[in-house]
Every structure is written in C-alpha cells, then in structure tokens.
Amino acid sequence: MKKTLKPREREQLLGTMYGGPMGLWFTLFFTVPLGIIILYSFMKRGLYGGVEWEFTLDAYRQMFNPSFAMVVVRTLWISVLSTFLCILIAIPCGYAMAKSKHQTFLLFLIIIPFWTNSLIRIYAWISILSTEGFINSLLMRIGLIDSGLKLIYNNGAVVLVLIYMYLPFAILPLFTTIDKFDFSLLDAARDLGATKLGAIVKVMFPNIRSGLSTAFIFTFIPIFGAYTVPLLVGGKDSTMIGNIIVDQVSKTRNWPLASAFSMILTLISLVGVFWMLYNGKREQMQKGSKKTTQQALEHNIKAHHSLRGTK
Amino acid sequence: MKGVEVNVQRVSRSYGDFKALDDVSVTIKKGEFFSLLGPSGCGKTTLLRIIAGFDFPDSGSVEFDSKNILPLPPDKRQSNTVFQTYALFPHLTVYENIAFPLRLRHVDKETIDKKVLEYVRLVQLEDHIYKKPSMLSGGQKQRVAIARALINEPSVLLLDEPLSALDAKLRQNLLIELDQIHDKVGITFIYVTHDQSEALSVSDRIAVMNKGKVLQIGTPYEIYEAPSTRFVAQFIGETNSFPCTILSCEPYEEEYLMRVQVPALNGEVSVTDYKAQPVGTQMDFTVRPEKVRISSNPPRSTVKELNTFKGIVEEPVYSGFQSKFYVKLDNESSTLVKVFKQHTAFLEDGPDIEWKDTVYVSWTASDGYLVKDTAR
Numbered sequence: 001m002k003k004t005l006k007p008r009e010r011e012q013l014l015g016t017m018y019g020g021p022m023g024l025w026f027t028l029f030f031t032v033p034l035g036i037i038i039l040y041s042f043m044k045r046g047l048y049g050g051v052e053w054e055f056t057l058d059a060y061r062q063m064f065n066p067s068f069a070m071v072v073v074r075t076l077w078i079s080v081l082s083t084f085l086c087i088l089i090a091i092p093c094g095y096a097m098a099k100s101k102h103q104t105f106l107l108f109l110i111i112i113p114f115w116t117n118s119l120i121r122i123y124a125w126i127s128i129l130s131t132e133g134f135i136n137s138l139l140m141r142i143g144l145i146d147s148g149l150k151l152i153y154n155n156g157a158v159v160l161v162l163i164y165m166y167l168p169f170a171i172l173p174l175f176t177t178i179d180k181f182d183f184s185l186l187d188a189a190r191d192l193g194a195t196k197l198g199a200i201v202k203v204m205f206p207n208i209r210s211g212l213s214t215a216f217i218f219t220f221i222p223i224f225g226a227y228t229v230p231l232l233v234g235g236k237d238s239t240m241i242g243n244i245i246v247d248q249v250s251k252t253r254n255w256p257l258a259s260a261f262s263m264i265l266t267l268i269s270l271v272g273v274f275w276m277l278y279n280g281k282r283e284q285m286q287k288g289s290k291k292t293t294q295q296a297l298e299h300n301i302k303a304h305h306s307l308r309g310t311k
Numbered sequence: 312m313k314g315v316e317v318n319v320q321r322v323s324r325s326y327g328d329f330k331a332l333d334d335v336s337v338t339i340k341k342g343e344f345f346s347l348l349g350p351s352g353c354g355k356t357t358l359l360r361i362i363a364g365f366d367f368p369d370s371g372s373v374e375f376d377s378k379n380i381l382p383l384p385p386d387k388r389q390s391n392t393v394f395q396t397y398a399l400f401p402h403l404t405v406y407e408n409i410a411f412p413l414r415l416r417h418v419d420k421e422t423i424d425k426k427v428l429e430y431v432r433l434v435q436l437e438d439h440i441y442k443k444p445s446m447l448s449g450g451q452k453q454r455v456a457i458a459r460a461l462i463n464e465p466s467v468l469l470l471d472e473p474l475s476a477l478d479a480k481l482r483q484n485l486l487i488e489l490d491q492i493h494d495k496v497g498i499t500f501i502y503v504t505h506d507q508s509e510a511l512s513v514s515d516r517i518a519v520m521n522k523g524k525v526l527q528i529g530t531p532y533e534i535y536e537a538p539s540t541r542f543v544a545q546f547i548g549e550t551n552s553f554p555c556t557i558l559s560c561e562p563y564e565e566e567y568l569m570r571v572q573v574p575a576l577n578g579e580v581s582v583t584d585y586k587a588q589p590v591g592t593q594m595d596f597t598v599r600p601e602k603v604r605i606s607s608n609p610p611r612s613t614v615k616e617l618n619t620f621k622g623i624v625e626e627p628v629y630s631g632f633q634s635k636f637y638v639k640l641d642n643e644s645s646t647l648v649k650v651f652k653q654h655t656a657f658l659e660d661g662p663d664i665e666w667k668d669t670v671y672v673s674w675t676a677s678d679g680y681l682v683k684d685t686a687r
C-alpha cells in the first residue's frame with residue numbers, strides 16, 4: 001500500500017531534505033574538527049607536534065598556570081571593552097544611517113574596508129600609530145610634542161584596532177534594525193514627557209534588541225578569538241588566548257594545550273551567547289510576573305464591576 | 312473650566328519653496344472641541360506638530376493662555392497627542408503603554424495602578440490591559456492611544472485623524488465616545504480630520520483649511536450654512552455652485568434681495584444675503600441639493616423669491632434614506648442640477664419620480680447664497 005503524506009508531513013520531509021546538504025557541510029567541516037579538538041585536548045603531547053594516543057589531563061593541568069590565567073582574564077576584558085565600545089559607537093552610526101537620505105552610499109562606505117586584506121589594514125594602523133608615524137609626526141610638526149608618544153604596542157592600541165576591525169559588524173545589524181524602527185514612537189515618547197535621551201533608551205533600545213544581540217555576537221566572538229591584532233599592535237603584555245593557541249601549535253608544538261585553550265575559547269563564547277539568550281528569556285519571565293500584577297489589576301476591575309452590578 | 316486657550320498667530324512654515332502653512336491664525340478657546348478640516352496635504356498635521364512641538368514655524372507665534380510655548384520642547388508642553396498612526400509602543404502591554412507617562416515621572420506604583428485603572432475604564436479597555444498592541448484591533452489601539460495621551464492630564468489634546476484607519480460604523484461610535492470623553496475631561500481638543508461629517512458632528516468650531524491657508528473659522532452651522540468661499544461650500548457637504556453676476560440689489564426684510572445672472576442656468580436667480588453686493592460683481596451662486604425641491608408639477612407659488620427651472624431627470628440615485636437626482640435643465644445650458652429628496656413616510660411625497668421624467672426644480676431666494684469665488 002502506498003502511503004500518502006499529509007501536506008504538513010510532506011513539508012517536514014522537504015525541510016529535512018533542504019537542510020541535508022547544510023547539515024552535511026557543518027558535520028564535516030565544523031562538528032568533526034571540533035570533535036578532533038576535544039579529543040586532542042585529552043591526549044598526550046607528541047614531541048614534534050601532533051599527539052600520542054594516550055589519555056591524560058596534562059593539557060588542562062598546564063592551563064592552571066598563573067601566566068595563562070592572566071591571559072584569559074586579559075582576553076576577557078579586552079573583548080568585553082572592545083565589544084562594548086563597538087556597540088556604543090555603532091548605535092549612533094546606525095541611527096544616523098537609518099535617518100540619512102544617502103543610505104546606499106553610507107553602506108557602501110562601510111563595505112569598502114572589506115575590499116582590503118585585514119593584515120594590510122593593521123599595517124596601516126601601525127604606520128599611523130608608530131613613534132615616527134602619522135599622528136606623532138603631525139603633532140611634532142604642529143609643535144605640541146617634542147618626542148614621539150608611545151601610541152602603539154600596548155593594550156590601548158589593541159582595543160583601538162579591534163574596534164576599528166569589528167565596528168562594521170556591529171553597525172550593519174544595528175542599522176538594519178534601526179532602519180525598521182518606527183521613529184514616530186520617539187515623537188510619541190517625547191510628547192508623553194520623555195527627554196530626548198529618555199525616549200531613545202526607554203523606547204528605541206527595547207525595540208532594537210535583536211539588532212543589539214546580533215551586534216554583540218558578531219563582534220564579541222571574533223574579538224575574543226583575535227590573534228593578529230594583539231600580535232601586530234600589542235606589546236608584550238597584550239597576549240590573548242588566540243596568540244597562545246598559535247604559539248602552542250606552531251612554536252611550542254603542544255597540540256593538546258592548544259586544543260585545551262580552543263576549548264576555553266569556545267566555552268566562553270558559548271557562555272556569552274547563552275548569557276544573551278538567557279537575558280532574552282529573563283525579560284520574558286519578568287513580563288510574565290508583571291502580567292500577574294496586571295491580572296490582579298484586572299481582577300480588581302472585574303470585582304468592581306460585579307460590585308456595581310449587584311448594587 | 313480646565314484646558315487652555317490656544318492662540319496661533321500668523322504662523323508660516325515652508326519646505327523649500329512649498330508653503331505648507333501660509334500665515335495661519337486661529338484662536339482656540341478654553342475647553343473647546345475645535346476641528347481643523349481640510350483636504351489631504353493642506354497642512355493640518357504640520358500645524359498640529361507645531362503646536363505639539365515637533366516642528367517649528369518659520370514665523371508667527373503659538374501661545375497657551377497667552378504664554379509663548381515655542382521655546383519649549385514637546386515634553387515640557389501641556390499638550391499630548393494622539394498620532395495619526397497611534398504610535399503605541401510595541402514592546403509594552405496596553406497597561407504599560409498607558410502607564411508610560413506616569414512611570415517617566417516616577418509616580419508611585421499604587422497611584423499608577425489607580426490612574427491607569429481610571430483611564431482604562433474611561434476608554435473601556437478593561438479586558439485588554441495585558442495585551443500587546445499587536446494583539447489589538449484598530450479601534451482598541453486608538454483607545455489606548457487616547458488613554459495614554461490623557462493620563463498626563465494635559466490641557467490640550469491634539470488628535471491627528473485618529474479615526475481615519477477605522478471603518479465607517481466604528482468611526483461613528485468612537486466619535487461619539489470621543490465627544491463624551493471631551494465632555495468628561497473638559498480640556499481643549501484640537502481634532503484634525505479631512506472628513507467633513509466628522510468635523511460637523513462633534514466640533515464646537517471648525518477651521519477649514521486649504522493649501523496651507525485657513526479659509527473660514529466658525530461653528531459647524533455657520534460653516535455649512537454660510538460658507539465664505541466656493542471652496543468651503545464645495546468641501547463641506549455637496550452643493551450646486553455656479554459663477555454669476557449681480558444684476559440688482561435691494562433691501563429685503565433685514566437682508567438684501569439680489570437678482571443675479573447665472574450663465575450656467577441660462578437665466579436669472581433671486582438670492583438673499585445679509586451683505587449687499589454692488590451691481591456687476593462677479594461671484595459664485597450656490598444652493599445645497601437638499602434645499603432644492605423637485606416635483607412633477609410646477610410649484611403653485613410664483614413669487615419672485617422662488618426660483619424654478621424645468622428639466623429632465625438624467626440620473627436618479629437611490630440611497631436609502633434619500634434619493635439623489637441629477638436634473639438636466641431644459642434649456643440651452645443643459646446644466647446638471649443636484650437635488651436630494653428625503654424619503655419620509657411611504658408614498659406621502661407624491662408619485663415616484665423616475666428616469667427621464669420631466670420635473671420642476673425650485674428653491675427660495677433665502678436658501679441660495681453668494682460666495683466669493685476665490686478661484687477668480
């Protein structure tokens with residue numbers, strides 16, 4: 001007997017089929033490598049790279065080294081600060097773009113940097129910030145300073161260049177959500193007594209939350225794994241987790257340790273994502289609890305009505 | 312009386328070369344239900360936005376109770392607005408939307424609950440306070456917007472075509488509710504609409520606008536019965552309007568009786584007006600269709616105050632409580648005259664008039680009026 005499918009079942013089947021290639025791709029090139037990394041992190045280190053097939057927790061033990069802990073902490077604060085500043089700068093940018101008559105042109109301007117290799121752009125920053133670089137020579141020419149300021153090879157330079165690199169990833173999602181935002185709501189908020197800033201914080205931000213979370217994920221995760229920027233514009237105290245991984249793979253050839261750090265990277269990124277998702281949930285839960293006070297209010301009204309009805 | 316007097320003096324606002332408002336002056340009395348009426352694009356919203364503080368005039372002044380408010384930002388003005396598109400906050404529930412202005416002012420929770428309750432009841436939304444705006448019908452959204460605008464107890468409520476998105480039946484009901492709310496809260500209402508029937512039915516006074524100018528300000532009765540320009544006459548209600556020339560003018564009771572030459576009617580017409588017009592003046596003669604009588608036989612009276620024309624029914628339009636007739640005059644002009652005939656008791660108003668019947672249309676001199684022809 002030939003089984004006929006209901007439309008919904010057919011749709012589900014089709015969905016699975018469409019998802020197939022994508023699923024295969026991710027399994028092959030994402031999940032499998034991740035599995036390998038997890039596996040490697042529990043192996044014994046091979047002498048010239050690679051691993052020996054012997055289970056050990058050595059890699060994780062090595063991680064509890066104060067100098068490594070410092071790096072993890074530093075990576076965290078640099079990422080959080082850069083992400084925060086990125087979004088802070090991106091919000092007014094997205095706002096201005098959404099309001100502008102020249103949206104296409106401005107979008108174009110944001111895309112332009114992507115035409116150039118990121119390494120070249122970092123080198124451009126080096127030549128801007130270095131002791132004989134653009135800024136210093138300009139300031140010296142004006143006569144504001146006598147000798148070059150130390151603008152590069154420190155954490156400040158790392159944060160600056162990271163912001164520069166990842167700003168577009170914050171602006172684009174924010175722009176798209178702000179563009180969809182109904183600006184007459186701001187007028188309404190102002191009309192009801194909100195200040196300019198109050199209207200933006202109380203009415204615009206809650207309505208562009210999806211853009212804010214996307215901007216957060218798009219900037220935080222790549223910044224957290226960054227290694228070229230701290231390598232090229234950072235000082236000796238600017239090492240981030242990414243740098244350790246590169247070092248462990250290519251120089252020290254401690255693959256299990258590199259894998260263990262990758263695990264940390266992945267886990268903290270995941271924590272970031274889950275924290276955001278949880279925040280969304282919590283907001284909904286708060287809504288739920290508010291609902292109960294409102295239900296109480298509603299109850300009051302009903303009671304009021306029945307009272308009047310009996311009179 | 313609560314509310315303030317709103318005094319708009321000589322306000323102009325241009326966008327480039329385009330004058331959205333051109334020397335507009337209106338004084339709206341304390342507690343009045345005042346309508347701004349005009350076709351789309353005539354500058355109503357612009358004027359309202361200037362009063363609310365979202366836009367600024369190039370020149371002129373706006374005062375609340377003789378206090379200049381132009382320097383004040385919107386949040387410092389005693390006005391609140393019901394926006395054309397409602398502008399409810401989508402992330403907040405009905406309750407939170409209405410409580411929004413109070414929360415901004417950090418009013419304590421109990422007072423908020425009490426006041427929200429009061430206003431929710433005023434607009435009859437008791438059953439919907441926990442809903443998000445997306446779950447509400449158009450009429451409910453509109454009520455939320457009204458409650459939210461009223462809860463701050465403004466002195467002026469500005470309403471920008473608040474009913475335009477609703478169907479005719481609901482519009483009528485909400486209009487009546489709005490009028491009742493106005494009676495209850497007693498503040499000044501400035502109501503923008505392009506629908507003349509809305510404006511006529513609830514307003515204390517109306518300002519008719521066109522192309523950025525105020526053409527006439529008056530009570531609904533004055534606007535309807537004594538329009539000052541051809542535009543007003545044609546915009547408010549339906550009318551028959553023809554260019555004419557004054558032939559003679561003589562005192563008549565307390566007014567003046569004039570004979571005017573109307574080329575479109577191919578004849579002369581008697582009309583009375585409280586204002587004498589010099590002989591030879593070019594004006595517009597106007598008579599409302601419901602003031603014109605239609606009959607199969609010529610009217611018995613032949614006094615000179617009665618204007619009678621013979622014609623053929625070109626198109627009868629039955630519309631329930633009344634019929635409209637387009638009567639083609641039986642002379643060289645072939646002008647169509649619009650006549651509305653109320654249906655009163657069945658068969659009481661004589662034999663039915665049908666298509667191609669020969670009929671007589673007539674009206675008395677006092678039912679017609681002369682208006683300035685602004686087009687000339």
Ligand SMILES: Nc1ncnc2c1ncn2[C@@H]1O[C@H](COP(=O)(O)OP(=O)(O)OP(=O)(O)O)[C@@H](O)[C@H]1O
Pocket residue numbers: 326331349350351352353354355356357358505
């Ligand atoms: N920001 C602007 N830039 C240019 N022109 C504008 C602007 N705002 C309004 N206008 C023009 O001013 C005129 C009046 O606009 P307004 O919104 O006041 O019309 P309205 O009477 O409210 O019409 P409607 O009944 O359609 O709402 C319109 O012709 C409009 O095109």
Ligand SMILES: [Mg+2]
Pocket residue numbers: 355356357395471472
């Ligand atoms: Mg408008």
